[in-house]
Amino acid sequence: MWIARINAAARLNDITYNRLIQGLKAAGVEVDRKNLADIAISDPAAFTALVDVARAALPEDVNAPSGEAA
Incomplete structure (x- = not known):
């Protein structure tokens, strides 16, 4: 239940649960x-x-689009 609540709130803030936890640890x-x-x-x-x-x-995020045309 905790993870589901955190994930829902994280998604409202445009971040995944995994990235949130990773960032908090970092x-x-x-x-x-x-x-x-x-x-x-x-x-x-x-x-x-x-x-x-x-x-x-x-x-x-190295996989994020750079916004520049290749």
Whole structure:
């Protein structure tokens, strides 16, 4: 149930569950899934802030489109 809630909130913030968890670990944020799910439900703004921290810690996605024509 926790993972489903986190995943749903993550998708609303345009990030996958896997990338969110990976980014939080890379940023050194230690929050368990129960608390992360609680934050996602009770404080969406705080969850979005955590998503921003996770995104900042992730390397650029090499598979993302570059926006330039080949």
